[in-house]
Structures are given as structure tokens and as C-alpha cells.
């Protein structure tokens with residue numbers, strides 16, 4: 105029989121004791137009759153297209169591509185991953201962004217808990233007080249506050265990365 109169907113996420117759902125020789129099976133919850141769609145392979149940026157091109161929509165394929173692509177700006181230069189780490193894109197810690205540095209004669213917000221970035225596309229406006237209306241605004245905000253000096257391409261990539269944190273289709277792992 106097919107296993108219990110749940111959402112599959114490459115970061116999140118691979119078991120801790122993952123053994124490369126025995127990659128977990130992947131079942132699509134909307135097409136369980138296909139069986140293990142990974143066909144026994146470890147899904148990676150190199151084989152995802154061949155494995156999934158006939159069973160996922162172009163949008164889903166693109167979401168999967170982004171999910172499998174290491175994102176150097178999010179986890180590197182942008183430092184986003186240090187407070188919003190995978191798989192929840194959340195560290196459950198308080199952070200003081202010290203906004204008073206950038207404001208004249210106004211107090212900062214003090215320590216605030218970071219929010220998860222999963223499904224972030226669906227929940228504008230952003231930040232505890234809704235000061236950012238779009239994801240582009242949040243990237244500008246952190247660019248300023250963290251003094252990242254991101255260029256336009258890097259900003260666009262960060263927004264694209266955050267938008268796909270929902271896009272992977274519902275599938276199951278065995």
C-alpha cells in the first residue's frame with residue numbers, strides 16, 4: 105500500500121539517518137498510482153528535470169529547481185539564513201536589529217522574534233508592524249539595516265527565492 109501522504113521537502117523531510125545508497129521514495133499525493141517518482145534516485149539539480157518533467161507543471165518544475173539550487177545570497181552574503189535558517193526559515197530567537205542607529209532621535213524596536221519565511225508570499229504586509237508592503241521592501245529594509253550593499257540582481261534573486269518557499273507540490277515520502 106502507499107504510505108501516509110504528506111508534504112515533501114528536500115531540506116526538511118529527508119530522514120536524519122539518510123543513507124545515499126537508499127534514497128527515500130517520493131510519492132505524489134495527487135498521483136499515488138505512479139509509485140515512487142524518484143525511481144530510486146537521489147533528487148538533485150542534475151536529475152530533477154529528467155525525473156519530473158512529465159509529471160509536474162512548468163511552475164512546479166521551476167519551484168523545484170529553485171528549491172534544489174543552493175542560494176548563495178540568502179545563506180551567504182545576505183546573511184538571511186543566519187536568522188531564518190532552513191527548513192522553517194526561522195530560528196525562534198529574539199534579534200535586536202538596532203534600528204535606532206538609522207533613526208534620528210527615535211528608539212529602535214528592541215529585540216523581536218524573527219518570523220518564518222515559509223509561505224511568506226501569502227502574508228503581506230510584512231514585519232511586526234506591517235511597515236513593508238512587499239517582499240521587495242523587506243529586502244531593501246535588510247539591505248539597509250544589515251549594510252549588505254546588495255546589487256539589483258541579488259535583490260531580485262532574494263525576492264524570487266522567498267516567493268518559491270511555498271511552491272513545491274504536495275508529495276509524500278515513504
Ligand code: HEC
Pocket residue numbers: 178182183184185186187188198199200201213216217218219220221224227229230231232233239242243246247250262
Ligand atoms: C539579525 C537577524 C536577521 C537577519 C540577518 C535577517 N532577518 Fe529577516 N527578520 C528578522 C527579524 C527580527 C524580523 C522581524 C522584524 C520585525 O517584525 O520588525 C524579520 C522579518 C523578516 C521578514 C518579514 C516576515 C513577516 O512575516 O512579516 C522578511 C520577509 C525577512 N525578515 C526577510 C529577510 C531577508 C531576505 C534577509 C536577508 C537579506 C533577512 N531577513 C535577514 C531577523 C533577521
